[in-house]
Amino acid sequence: MSETRTRIDALVGGNDVVLFMKGTALFPQCGFSSQAVAILDHLGVAFETVDVLQDPEIRQGIKDYSDWPTVPQLYVKGEFVGGSDIMTEMFQAGELQQLLDEKQVAKAV
């Protein structure tokens, strides 16, 4: 368990924007993950994804790590932002863009 935690620490700490999701950015395997990717694409930020379907330890571990029962989960600069509902609400309110600007996240190239 603590090994999983260390791996998640590295993923969250090593990427400005990281989305834990089902499937990949190109081939999401769940509607909620697909929506999360669409929002990040639309905002034009560079982001890393972690496919939890490929890794059972991360799949359970990220839920414990964030105290959050579902995937997708978004982290920005090491901070847990939320799942797809919160991402959608924040996006619609312009708050997600604002957060990414404040955190000076790199744009997608």
Next chain:
Amino acid sequence: MPMPADEIETLIRDGIPDARVEIVDLAGDGDHYEARVISESFRGEPRVKQHQRVYAALGGRMGNELHALKLSTIVPD
């Protein structure tokens, strides 16, 4: 495994007593719901914390029996 809407509502109300809860069965299949939870007790709390309190009220069902729940937490005007 489907879960009846009134059971979801009851669980949320038990966990957050002042909450007003509106449940919509999005697909009519007892498996894909939207819940709007309106509570004064959310005031001043970050969204993540508000959602965590609803998930706590659902006692581990979220992501298990309760597969798809679109959640909105709202502070009353």
